[in-house]
Amino acid sequence: MAKIAYILLCHKDPEAIIRQAEMLTAAGDYMAIHFDARAKPEYFRQIHSALADNPNITFARKRIRCGWGEWSLVQATLNAVEAAVETFPRATHFYMLSGDCAAIKSATYAHDFLDRHDVDFVESFDFFESDWIKTGLREERLIYRHVFNERRQKMRFYLALNLQKKLRLTREIPHDIQVQIGSQWWCLRRRTIEWILEFIRQRRDVMRFFRTTWIPDETFFQTLVRHLVPAQEIETRTLTFLMFTDYGMPVTFYNDHYNLLLSQDYLFARKISPEAQELKKRLGALYADEEAQFQISNEGRSLFKFLTGRGRIGRRFASRFWETESTLGRERELLIVICKKWHVAKRLLERIRLVTNVPAIEYLFNEEETELPDLGGIQATLGKRARHRRSLLRMLFDYYETDRLIVCIDPGNLDLLQDFCGDRSVTKLLEVQCNFSDEYLIGHAKRVGLAGEQTPQDTLERLLPTIRGDITFESDRIRDSDFENHLIMRQSAGVGQNADLIARFLGIQPEKAREIAQADHLFAD
Template sequence: MAKIAFILLTHKDPDGIIGQAQRLTATGDYVSIHFDARAKPADFEKIRTALADNPSVTFAAKRLKCGWGEWSLVAATLEAVKAAVEAFPEATHFYMLSGDCMQIKTAEFAHAFLDATDVDYIESFDFFASDWIKTGIKEERLIYRHFFNERTQSWLFYRSFELQKALGLTRAVPEDIQMMIGSQWWCLRRHTVEAVLAFCTERPDVMRFFRTTWIPDETFFQTIVRHVVPEKEIRTRTLTFLMFTDYGMPVTFYNDHYDLLLAQDFLFARKISADALELKQRLGELWTKTGVTFPISNEGRSLYKFLTGRGRIGRRFAPRFWETESSLGRERTLMMVVCKKWHVAKRLLEQIRLRTGIPAVEYLFHEEGGLPDLGGIERTVEKRNRHRRALVRMLFDYFRTDKLIICVDPADFDMMQDFVSDKATVRILEIECDFTDEYLIGHARRIGLAGDSTPQDVIDRLLPTIRFDLKFESDRMRDARFPMFVRMRESVPSEENAPPLARFLNIEPEVAQDIAATHYLFVD
């Protein structure tokens, strides 16, 4: 059975560290602690005294003063790892934690999870090819030498950086090393850790290189593990659930996140708020329980993105610069069918094609496929959206028509505004559907906001937000006062839907009535 040696890097909250170590070792696992040398000596002494009689706890032989973005964080980790390797010969896995991490599964579950597959878990993406770094400098982290702390010695850090740039004092990455990057919260097997430690001894040149890189805790283990372990034995993921805001700050969890955390496909989570005492107590008690089952829905990140997005008011309405000079053509008419229930819009287009012969394309900016060969611009949804006016203009040419119908999701308001601003005639037909709770739950699952095992109380809190979001999208279209905007509604008889449909398509009322009367049009 797996026996985990937790590598615990911390710098505060001695009582919390003591409790964390006692909980983690209560199930037969181990803890190796590095307590920052900058912290109060009395705090460290308190931890050592409280855990002195626990044979499953050890301490790094050397305490270092750690700083964010510095090599000292990696050095401290290596000190704790060395202590764990020496003190705990029965440890099979080494799991990196901080004082802000807490378990979101039982020890029983964690051991079974690690026993199931003989692999290492560490985020490890190509440093240069991936987009893991979202903002700030990238290759400059490596090719220049960083001697100062960016946060506490900002002036020196950037003066040194700019001076090296001005003098061209760059350096190369060691030739036989492929630089990787990822989260520092990893879980490695024993022989992997031993191979990393051996590498550190055998390659002083690589160690010298990393000592003056910036934020090496995101690159050192991620690179070396790839160098000493076959790719097939690495899972490029972390077992610690964490999220970041758009500003690069870690998301903090509070008392009401307990059920959400347990439903994620991870073993630990960070950061747990220092004030979330109830959450800490419940998670602390969880580790030693047995026989607990965990329905995994794993919707945490998509749910966070959705809910935070709804709280923002900044939205991009301006057309993209490369499309402003790309008109569809003054003599052409583009008709957009806007509907949240895609199957309803597709059924309507099927009837329109059948009865009018007007070329119609379904959700071309949302779904792959469905388009003729247009020279490559149609191959991916991303490419279609980048060049949407050009794509639609090519469809007019392909069908040899001056009328074209497309389907659009109500969320794509900027797309509607973009096309309405064109010289072409643009008409918009909104299909207003009724939404039951069952449909909204299915919608939440389809877009990743919920899973089959999402707790009901999470669903109950989510439904009003989704319903309001749909109403907001509809109201936004009406408030925009588009020049040609009409609506069909599920809640009214077909006789009331026929006139707006006739105006939208510019067809005879009788034909519009036949289309609107399609008996299965609104069936879910």
């Protein structure tokens, strides 16, 4: 059975570190602790005194003064790893942790999981080919030498960097390694750890290289694992659940995140708020629970993106050239059906096709698989369609040799509606407002990834008002935009009233509009 040696890097909150160490080792696992030499000495004495008699806990032989972005973080990790390898010969896996991490599964679950997956878990993406680095220095991390701390010695850091650039003092990457990048939170098998320790004893050139790279904790282990371990034995993911805000800051978890954390397909989570004492207590009890069962739904990231995105409405950038320098044409008429229930809009379009000769296209800006003619590649992806929206519609008008075209758009695409309604062409909107049952909203949440088949019922119940409110909010935004030629067709209205709206929208005779409005099961789910 798997036996885990946790590699804990920490620098504060000694009481929390003691509780964390005692909890994780009580289930028979091990821990090697590196406490930052920069932290208060009395903190370390408190931790060492409380844990020194625990045979499942050891300390790094040498403590390092750690700084963000420096080699010191890697060296501290290696010191703790070496202590764990020497002290705990029965350890089968080595798991990197910080003081802000907490187990979100039981020890039994974690051991069974690692027994079933004989691989190393580490994010390991090609440094140059991947888009893991979103902003800031990229190649400069490697080809220049970095000896100053960017946060504490910012002026010296950039002075040294710019001087190397000016004098072209670049250096070669060791020829036989392919640099990788990823999160520092890994879980490696004992054999892999031993290979890494042997490698660093033999390859002083590689060690010299990484000692002066910038943020090496994101590249060192990631590169060596990929260099030493067969690709089929590497799972390019972390077992620690972590998320980042739009501003690049780690998301912090609080007491009310308990059920959410348990349903994620991870063994640990970071970072846990120091104030979330109830959450820590419940997770600590859970780790020792041998009978605990887990329903994995894994909707955490999509749910966070959805909830934090609400209310962030506004156009961040100036208009694109294809939005201001092109038009659909004054003589053309664009008819837009707006509906949150896509199947209802598609049924409506099907009836319109049968009764009129107006070309009608379904959710071309929302569904990749929407059937479209070959327009030279502009229709290939949703991204291209949205970027070249007016050009795309002009080409569709030309393809169908028509001056009238119907399309479906989701009510969440306010930017598209604003753009088309601002065109010199005639634009008409028919918003179809439907009734939404709880069952439908739950199904919707699962379809868009906000929930899964195993999402707990109480989580769904808390989510439903938010989803329902979001749908109402989208409709209110459309109404507040005060678009010209905006008609609203409601499920709760009678056939006669809806037929009148359809007749005005399509410009057809009332009897034809009634034929469309009284279609069987138009609003059925």
